[in-house]
Amino acid sequence: MILELAVNATVTSSAPAAISYTSEDLVTNLLVFIMATFLGVELIRHVTRLLHTPLMALTNAISSVSMIAALIVMSETTDQTLLILATAGVALASTNIISGFILVERIVRLFKSNKPKEKPKGKPAQ
Amino acid sequence: MTLDPTYVLALYVAAVVLFILSLRFMSDVKTSRWGGRSAALGMAIGVAATLAAYTIQRIDLLIGAILIGFVVGTPIALRVATTALPQRTAVSQAFGSLAVALVGAAEFYDYHTTANTFTLSVLSAEMILGFLTFAGSCIAFAKLQELIPGRPFVYPGKNFVSIAILLVSAAVGVFLVAEPSQTFALPIMAAFALLFGFLLVMGIGGADMPTVIAILNAYTGMSAAALGFVLNNKLLIVAGSLDGSSGFVLALIMSQAMNRSFTNVLFGGVGAKVVKVEGGAAATQARPVQSLSAGDVATILENARSVVIVPGYGMAVAQAQHTIKEVSDLLQEKGIDVKYGIHPVAGRMPGHMNVLLAEANVPYDQLWEMEKINPIFPETDVAIVVGANDVTNPAARTKPDSPLYGMPIMNVDKAKTVVFIKRSMSPGFSGSDNELFYLPNTWMVFGDAKKVLSDLVAALKAS
Numbered sequence: 001m002i003l004e005l006a007v008n009a010t011v012t013s014s015a016p017a018a019i020s021y022t023s024e025d026l027v028t029n030l031l032v033f034i035m036a037t038f039l040g041v042e043l044i045r046h047v048t049r050l051l052h053t054p055l056m057a058l059t060n061a062i063s064s065v066s067m068i069a070a071l072i073v074m075s076e077t078t079d080q081t082l083l084i085l086a087t088a089g090v091a092l093a094s095t096n097i098i099s100g101f102i103l104v105e106r107i108v109r110l111f112k113s114n115k116p117k118e119k120p121k122g123k124p125a126q
Numbered sequence: 127m128t129l130d131p132t133y134v135l136a137l138y139v140a141a142v143v144l145f146i147l148s149l150r151f152m153s154d155v156k157t158s159r160w161g162g163r164s165a166a167l168g169m170a171i172g173v174a175a176t177l178a179a180y181t182i183q184r185i186d187l188l189i190g191a192i193l194i195g196f197v198v199g200t201p202i203a204l205r206v207a208t209t210a211l212p213q214r215t216a217v218s219q220a221f222g223s224l225a226v227a228l229v230g231a232a233e234f235y236d237y238h239t240t241a242n243t244f245t246l247s248v249l250s251a252e253m254i255l256g257f258l259t260f261a262g263s264c265i266a267f268a269k270l271q272e273l274i275p276g277r278p279f280v281y282p283g284k285n286f287v288s289i290a291i292l293l294v295s296a297a298v299g300v301f302l303v304a305e306p307s308q309t310f311a312l313p314i315m316a317a318f319a320l321l322f323g324f325l326l327v328m329g330i331g332g333a334d335m336p337t338v339i340a341i342l343n344a345y346t347g348m349s350a351a352a353l354g355f356v357l358n359n360k361l362l363i364v365a366g367s368l369d370g371s372s373g374f375v376l377a378l379i380m381s382q383a384m385n386r387s388f389t390n391v392l393f394g395g396v397g398a399k400v401v402k403v404e405g406g407a408a409a410t411q412a413r414p415v416q417s418l419s420a421g422d423v424a425t426i427l428e429n430a431r432s433v434v435i436v437p438g439y440g441m442a443v444a445q446a447q448h449t450i451k452e453v454s455d456l457l458q459e460k461g462i463d464v465k466y467g468i469h470p471v472a473g474r475m476p477g478h479m480n481v482l483l484a485e486a487n488v489p490y491d492q493l494w495e496m497e498k499i500n501p502i503f504p505e506t507d508v509a510i511v512v513g514a515n516d517v518t519n520p521a522a523r524t525k526p527d528s529p530l531y532g533m534p535i536m537n538v539d540k541a542k543t544v545v546f547i548k549r550s551m552s553p554g555f556s557g558s559d560n561e562l563f564y565l566p567n568t569w570m571v572f573g574d575a576k577k578v579l580s581d582l583v584a585a586l587k588a589s
Contacts, residue, residue, distance in 0.1 A: 021358050026244065029355055029363055036351075036364040040371030043149040049470065049495050050484075051152050052376060052477025053211055054161070056343060058152065060218045062145055062165055063343075063369035066350040068176045069357055070229045074188065075180035077236055085232035087187045092225035094195025095202075096218050097169055102203035103214070104162030107481055110208070111155050114489030 054107040061100025067093035129178035137175035138361040144168030145365055149372075155490050172361050208485045209442050212339060212474040213270045219342050220263035226349040227256025231312060233356060238306035245356050246306055250299035252352035253312070254319040258292075259345040261323030266339060269332050270474060276332020284329055285393045292322045326392065336475050337380040337391045344373025376476045383470035383496075385522075385533035415551070415563050417570040420581035423545050426569070427582075428589060430507035430543075432463040434499060436536050437479055438472050440513020440548075444575035447486040450512060453579055454488070456586040466492055467499035467509075467536050469517040500537045509541035511562075512575050515554030518546075521561045528558050544568040547578045 047055050070089030077083055148165035151157040182188050206214045230253040237245065268274045295318035302311050330338055347369025354362025381391055418426075427433060435454065441447060454464040466488060472479040480493050494502075503509065511518050514536070521528040522535045538544050539562050546568055553559050562568055571578050 021242070021245065025358050026355075029358065029360065032360050032363050033351060033355075033367050036367035037371045039146065040149070040368040041375055043146065043153075043368070044372045044375040046153045047149065048153060048155065049379075049468070049477055050155055050480045050490055050493060051158055051161075052379075053475060053481045054158070054477075055149075055152050055372065056215055056339070056376065056476065057211075057218070058148065058161060058165055059343065059347065059369040059372040060215065060222060061162075061169070062148070062365050063347045063350045064222050064225065065141075065169060065172055065362060065365040066222070066226045066229060066353055068172060068359065068362060069233070069350075069353040070225065071173070071176050071182065071188075072180055072357060072359075073229060073232045073236060074184065075182045077232070078183075079235070082232045082235055083184065083187065085228045085235075087184075087191045089225040089229040089232070090188065090191035091194040091198075092221040092228070094192050095199040096195075096221045096225070098195050098199035099203035099214075100199075100218060101162050101166040101169075102200060103206070104165075105159070106203065107208075107211075108155075108158045108162060110481060110484040111158070111490045112484070112487065113155075114491050 050111065051108070054104045057100050057103045057107065061097050061104070064093040064096040064100065067097065128181055129175065131179065134175045134179040137171050138359075141168040141172035141175070141361055142364045144171070145368060149368065172365075208481050209445075210271075211478060211481065212335060213267055215339055215475055216263045216267035216270055216342075219339070219346050220260055220267065222346045223256045223259035223263060223342070223349060226346065226353055227253055227260055227316070229353060230256055230349070230356075231316070233353075234302075234306075234312060235309060238309060241306070243303060246303040247299075248352050248355050250302050250315065252349045252356070253316060254292075254295050254299055255345050255349040255352070257316045257319035258295075258323030258326070259342050259349065261320040262327040262338070262345075263323075263342050265324055265327035266335055266342065269327070270335055276335075278331045279325075279328040284325075288322060288325045288329070288393075291318055291325065295319045295322060330392065334391050336471055336473070336478070337377050337384075337386075337388075339475050340373050340377035340380055341388070341392070342373070344370045344377060347371075347373055380471055380476060383534055385530075413564050415570050416566075416568065417572055418545070420571060420573075420578050421585045423569070423571060423582055424585035424589060426543060426545065427457060427462070427508055427586070428460065430457075430462055432465075432506050433457055433508045433510065434465050434467050434494075434503065434506045434538075434541065436467045436469070436509060436511045436514050436518060436538055437483070438469070438512065438514025438517065439474060439479075440515075441575055442473065442479070442482050442513070444513060446512060446576040446579050447482050447488075449576055449579040449583060451483075451486040451488055452583045453586065454492075456583065460586075464492065465494050465499065465502070467494050467496065467538075469496050469514065469536055470534075472514060472517065496534060496536055503537045503540040506541040508543045508545060509538040511538055511544065511546045511548075512579070513547070515548070515560055516558070518562050519554070519558060519560045520565075521558060525561070530558055538562065539565055539568075542567065545571060547571045547573070547575050549574060 070086045073086040144164045145168045148161045151161035234249050269276050298315040347366045351363050351366025518538045520539045522530040522533040
């Protein structure tokens with residue numbers, strides 16, 4: 001489906017686009033998307049099952065990089081409504097980013113080895 | 127004034143590398159502390175580069191929004207109980223997907239007069255995905271928090287209605303792409319997407335939430351990647367697709383561990399009715415089981431050399447993870463080898479059980495994955511099952527007519543002795559009777575997990 005759209009985009013690209021976007025950009029972006037997805041699958045497959053919960057907190061925070069999109073809209077628009085939408089986007093995404101990274105650190109610290117050298121009693125259980 | 131685009135790109139590359147490294151660090155507990163830190167650094171670089179490249183006039187709004195992020199985000203992260211991590215994940219997905227949906231809407235209003243068909247199509251798809259994920263995450267939160275019943279909401283033609291609603295939303299989306307000036311259609315598209323997300327997750331049972339959360343995680347990532355396509359921003363594309371593939375891989379692991387397909391999890395409505403298998407309760411009462419007191423279990427355990435504990439979510443519900451740690455400490459003091467066997471779907475989200483036990487100070491070296499612990503059961507003297515049920519049912523291996531047949535299970539029945547701590551003889555989530563209860567080497571201990579384990583601690587201390 002994406003490929004069909006790609007063809008479509010080249011046909012209609014005569015219309016002025018909001019962002020300078022050539023069909024070459026599109027192909028590069030598709031390539032980046034596909035490579036990143038494959039890389040992601042390989043990386044995640046190798047994540048130990050012990051850490052799947054903090055992994056979800058981590059990827060949630062990473063995907064909140066969409067904050068960047070909200071920032072770009074904030075910089076480009078003067079319309080009140082759009083400004084409010086983008087600001088809400090920044091607030092939501094930064095909440096996720098901040099809570100996500102703190103949480104990853106907190107959960108990962110819970111995992112302790114029984115090897116004697118590493119016995120930092122974090123905080124007592126509960 | 128603004129940063130040269132080449133430098134911005136270079137900084138984005140640095141951010142991408144840090145994101146990739148952060149996932150790599152998660153492959154081992156020893157390096158995992160760097161996982162969060164490197165991703166946080168990558169995020170800081172990405173955001174800083176963007177701020178340097180794009181001049182934002184309304185600094186007040188920007189600072190206000192980020193302050194909100196700190197004020198709301200910090201207490202959530204610091205206070206949430208480990209048992210509530212699934213709910214917190216659902217909330218964060220709701221936030222993330224709403225953010226991308228709102229930004230998508232803002233971009234649509236902003237660009238609709240100039241953007242090409244491709245951009246508009248991606249934006250529409252992104253908004254549908256974002257809004258449906260938002261509604262779905264809210265319902266997942268409500269179910270996990272038990273604000274609404276966990277049992278799936280099913281009615282005749284449920285899937286037909288849901289799909290029809292999604293198609294309406296998509297059709298409105300197509301209309302928007304064809305006639306971008308008709309912006310009145312955008313809220314209609316959003317409303318139908320929200321409705322679809324709502325109905326989709328309403329129709330899924332509470333015990334399937336681990337898979338649902340993972341799938342919603344993937345959707346959030348996909349919509350972030352879509353925003354990257356719209357803005358021609360490769361950092362967004364990479365970060366979004368890393369999150370998307372993570373969600374899908376986790377969902378795949380979860381559904382494989384239940385021997386179910388995505389479609390079955392999403393549309394099957396499994397768990398809607400209590401399945402009456404082979405006469406249900408009547409048949410259960412007719413079959414004899416052997417039961418023991420906690421004191422007797424202590425005697426069995428003292429004569430064992432190796433013990434494997436198989437915890438399920440019931441253990442977390444009973445808040446018994448600290449008591450179980452006490453039991454395993456006492457056993458280890460007596461020179462008995464103790465391991466924990468963790469089924470992939472134990473808990474309410476991927477990896478949840480490991481976090482709960484780690485919080486109770488169980489060293490992670492003692493936490494064994496299903497595939498690694500299963501070959502060890504035949505040499506295990508005693509297997510203790512606490513708060514797990516379906517994942518120990520040997521019918522999954524032996525009875526082709528069982529709803530569980532084919533599901534990978536913990537082979538506790540192969541242990542020399544099985545101690546099964548359970549409130550009653552009620553069947554598990556699948557509705558099937560657990561064949562394990564009736565085996566000659568199985569001893570049932572009836573009662574609340576925490577109470578039984580506390581009694582066990584007392585008995586072990588007394589001896």
